[in-house]
Amino acid sequence: MASPPSAVARSRAIPYLFILPALLVYGAFSLYPLVRAAQFSLFEWKGFGASTFVGLQNYLDLAGDADFRAAILNALVLIVFYAVIPLVVGLALAAILRRGQVRGMGFFRTVIFLPQVIALVVVAVAWRQIYSPNGLLNDALAAVGLESLTRGWLGDPATALASVGFIGTWVQMGLVMLLLLSGMSRIPQELFEAARLDGAGAVREFFAITLPSVRGEITVALVLTIIAALKTFDLVYMTTSGGPGNATTVPSYEVYFRAFDLREVGSASAVAIVLTIIIFAINVGVTRIGERES
Template sequence: MNRSKTTFSLSPYLFVAPAALLFGLTIILPIALTFAFSFYDWNGFGAMKFVGFDNYARAFHDRVYLASYWHIFIYIVLTVVLEVFCGLLLAGLITMKRRGSGLFRVAFFTPVMLPMIVVSYLWKFVYNSDFGLINALLSGIGLESWTRVWLGDPQIALYAVTFVSGWVYAGYYMTIFYAGIQRIPNDIYESAYLDGATDRDIFFKIKIPMIRDLVDVAIMLCVLGGFQAFDLFYVMTNGGPYNSTEIVTTYIVKVVFSNMSVGYGSALAVLMSIVIAILGILTNKLKKKESGSLEY
């Protein structure tokens, strides 16, 4: 009986062990190694030289690295508008029970299904200054002065890349908001129409307030997605021109794989993780404070 009890008590751990081992090898171990490497000067192959906090001190004097956070901030603010708010407006439009709303729903969601690499190369062609569609269209309607080297101008390259992100993910957030709006009982709409409410009133005074939690989650996803952005920037501009579209992830890749500075790149990655953690904590506190004020 003792043996059977021992076997039974160990069985849950045996079932969990493969998943825990996989999680440890793929998540915990890389995080621990990245943190350890951040205290060394190492190129990934030769001898490791302990430098303490020198890599972190260097990061706070790295203008390109510090500017990359400003670029992410601009990117996040613009994507909140282009993705979340535009997705919310699209969800409001396709839930008005107008003819063809299903077709529009599919059309708006189609870019989400395309791989980001494909989207990046597609829009590189659209933005091409020599034979791109945008410059060709502007020239065709007599607006040659508006033509630009869209991805080669430091003043507008970041906005050009951000627009592509909005074009892709607006349909994604539209689908989330559409699902939330579909859960609102029809009785509420009927009562509002009887009171003389218009479609605009129903959208701003009923639909949006009743899916407020989804909007908050979408904004949070947009913020976190801004720090995780990589492939779109890497393919379209690779941080150029003149580091005007450099973001943290693309810069870390350059530091590690181009400059062969694993230690410094690890320190940059640790700092980015700390920034994301602080943002998550602040957002959670603001959310709790807002929930408490509403309950009060």
């Protein structure tokens, strides 16, 4: 006859009972769709009717697909606008605000975080009006005598991607600055006072104390903003729809375009899986670099 489980065994099992519902929800809404997308990527299917098993052919086709390569390159460019520029500017501004002890910091943090809480569809519509030929940006350039620079910013292949990227910079700046300000607020004031007694200036103080102290926040900010850059869809869809040509197409928009416009569900699923792998690989690399340097 089996003996009843001991009290220790029961106590060890209790935490898993609380985790199990979360695992079930995560599996149902994250893992299962991912597995289904991987399954669809092995078939040629229009989204209805019969499907044909093609194995890895959809992935092989992507290797020679110029539109897909352009989408990947555009996404990498957007990383500069979504992650690198907000991080560099955010570090500088956060350090200035931290050193200057600006009054009303709580109100300022709320204001700079506002782009994060506004729906991106609303943001896209507003910036599309700003970038229009008769929009605020061209009016401002004409008012200061730079009328030669006016153009249809989202309709020009030379400026469309940078214009969309700048919207991403504006959106992500508040999040990055808030993370960095939060990290800097935890630095003991005694470290800064000791550095000033040793004759350290603002620049030396930044690189010796501030920057090493916020490496964790920098890593988090990079992970969040890189993910946002690689999976951006709504901004592109609402502003340019991937155009002109393929100047602003990105992998997430390629998934939508192939699945719903071209009716190539297998190819769209392959793009989604490749995008997932790229996001995972880049963010694992960023996290490991941050952990190694901390």
